[in-house]
Amino acid sequence: MKWAQKLLLVDRRIIFLLVFLGALIPILSPIGLIVQVSPPVRAIFDRVERMQAGDAILLSFDYGPSDGPELDPMANAILRHCNKKGIKVLGISLFPLGGVDMAFARMADLTRDLGGQNGIDWVNLGYKDGGQAAMKLMGEDFTAVFPTDADGVPIEEIPLMQGIRNYGDLEMAISLATSVLGEWWINLVNAQFGIDVAVGSTAVSAPKYYAYVEAKQAIGVMGGMKGASEYEELVERAYPDLAGLSRTATVGMDVQSIVHLVIIFFIIFGNIMYVLTQRTRREGI
Amino acid sequence: MPVQLPGFGEWVAAFLTLAVFSFLYRDNVIYRVAESVFAGISFGYYVGLARINTLQPNLFEPLFGDFSNHWILIFPFVLGVMLYLRYVPKLAWISNWSLAIYIGYYIGVNLTQRLHGEILPQAKGTMLPLAGEPFGQILCNLVVIVGVVTVLVYFFFSSPHRGPLKVTAKLGIYFLMISFGASFGYTVMGRISLLIGRLTFVVNDWARPVVQSVIGS
Numbered sequence: 001m002k003w004a005q006k007l008l009l010v011d012r013r014i015i016f017l018l019v020f021l022g023a024l025i026p027i028l029s030p031i032g033l034i035v036q037v038s039p040p041v042r043a044i045f046d047r048v049e050r051m052q053a054g055d056a057i058l059l060s061f062d063y064g065p066s067d068g069p070e071l072d073p074m075a076n077a078i079l080r081h082c083n084k085k086g087i088k089v090l091g092i093s094l095f096p097l098g099g100v101d102m103a104f105a106r107m108a109d110l111t112r113d114l115g116g117q118n119g120i121d122w123v124n125l126g127y128k129d130g131g132q133a134a135m136k137l138m139g140e141d142f143t144a145v146f147p148t149d150a151d152g153v154p155i156e157e158i159p160l161m162q163g164i165r166n167y168g169d170l171e172m173a174i175s176l177a178t179s180v181l182g183e184w185w186i187n188l189v190n191a192q193f194g195i196d197v198a199v200g201s202t203a204v205s206a207p208k209y210y211a212y213v214e215a216k217q218a219i220g221v222m223g224g225m226k227g228a229s230e231y232e233e234l235v236e237r238a239y240p241d242l243a244g245l246s247r248t249a250t251v252g253m254d255v256q257s258i259v260h261l262v263i264i265f266f267i268i269f270g271n272i273m274y275v276l277t278q279r280t281r282r283e284g285i
Numbered sequence: 286m287p288v289q290l291p292g293f294g295e296w297v298a299a300f301l302t303l304a305v306f307s308f309l310y311r312d313n314v315i316y317r318v319a320e321s322v323f324a325g326i327s328f329g330y331y332v333g334l335a336r337i338n339t340l341q342p343n344l345f346e347p348l349f350g351d352f353s354n355h356w357i358l359i360f361p362f363v364l365g366v367m368l369y370l371r372y373v374p375k376l377a378w379i380s381n382w383s384l385a386i387y388i389g390y391y392i393g394v395n396l397t398q399r400l401h402g403e404i405l406p407q408a409k410g411t412m413l414p415l416a417g418e419p420f421g422q423i424l425c426n427l428v429v430i431v432g433v434v435t436v437l438v439y440f441f442f443s444s445p446h447r448g449p450l451k452v453t454a455k456l457g458i459y460f461l462m463i464s465f466g467a468s469f470g471y472t473v474m475g476r477i478s479l480l481i482g483r484l485t486f487v488v489n490d491w492a493r494p495v496v497q498s499v500i501g502s
Contacts, residue, residue: 016309023484069478069482070479097330132395133390147346186402191401203478206471223471224475226474256474
């Protein structure tokens with residue numbers, strides 16, 4: 001069948017165009033598909049929900065702008081959740097290319113949306129080189145790693161940091177991570193210091209984190225944009241007054257679903273055409 | 286209320302985004318310019334960040350501002366400088382000392398970390414009960430145990446894969462394939478997320494305000 005062979009040789013740019021349209025249309029006109037929450041995401045939400053006002057968590061912005069579409073919505077949802085519960089957020093970054101600025105941007109979003117205050121509700125201690133060395137040293141003394149916050153204010157002068165010396169003074173650590181940093185938070189910080197660790201990871205890295213959740217080394221994992229949309233859903237269900245705020249991951253999942261349908265269509269289509277051409281070849285048509 | 290045109294930053298970001306997308310049509314000069322700009326800015330950003338966030342507050346300020354209390358920092362400072370001697374051919378061997386200390390430290394850290402934080406807890410995580418649990422849970426536990434054992438057998442190369450070993454290794458391959466499939470599915474989702482992020486920016490932060498301001502005026 002010559003037509004099947006011709007269709008198999010379709011210009012890949014036509015496929016790019018269809019994927020582009022599949023992504024563009026739901027952005028212009030969101031569909032509002034239902035979000036199903038998975039247990040590993042709910043576990044993180046429940047852990048934060050059990051905390052008391054005045055407790056503190058560490059939120060490590062271990063990602064850069066290229067991972068923003070997946071991890072920014074997680075950061076926004078966690079910061080909103082902590083703000084509603086009165087939980088202090090200690091922001092740091094161990095990822096060089098943009099982590100410290102992602103932290104500033106998300107905390108600025110929080111201040112704009114809910115009025116959180118720098119130094120009282122949240123603090124951005126900035127970026128540090130050294131990965132594992134910095135993680136180990138924070139287990140002894142934050143001041144040794146971060147003598148000042150990202151704006152150069154000495155730690156001793158920051159109200160939020162009063163009474164916080166090391167991991168022992170925090171309820172949990174959440175790493176929004178690309179690369180191997182999320183694994184280090186689990187197999188170094190959780191294993192050696194015992195603090196609860198949760199990871200929000202890019203979708204590419206997500207599968208490996210489920211093994212840590214199964215082994216109870218991490219309390220939960222948010223995998224990519226899907227995980228982010230689930231946390232957004234949980235926060236909005238628990239705090240309906242946040243309904244007006246943006247839910248970029250939830251809108252993004254509409255797009256994901258449509259683009260995935262386009263991809264699935266082409267996989268099935270390509271296989272059918274391949275089978276037809278093979279049969280034609282065998283039958284010598 | 287009149288719609289504001291996007292700022293200079295949005296115009297630059299939109300141009301660079303479209304420049305990178307242009308590669309989908311074919312390789313071209315604009316794409317390569319955007320690629321080079323990205324590489325250059327990323328490196329410059331990293332150098333500046335390391336100086337302002339790490340070297341300045343953790344090394345230079347304590348060392349030169351309060352030497353008597355922080356004199357010990359002279360050692361990492363000298364070791365750091367020694368690393369750059371690799372650019373002086375006659376003295377390049379000195380940089381190996383710094384590297385030796387650096388590698389030694391990280392081997393020490395990683396050895397404990399992998400053993401204590403990964404191998405032991407993950408091994409413990411596969412020691413699951415096959416009785417006294419709901420049927421569904423037992424089934425899940427069985428899948429985990431069989432999966433781990435068969436994949437380990439697949440990677441056991443000390444004897445030829447024949448007979449029962451071959452069958453077990455084959456089953457291990459199926460587990461690996463399922464795992465690769467899940468990883469690939471997640472990878473597709475991750476890449477689409479990046480596309481969504483860029484398109485959302487181009488549409489909502491750049492194109493929409495431009496169109497609205499043109500129509501509005």
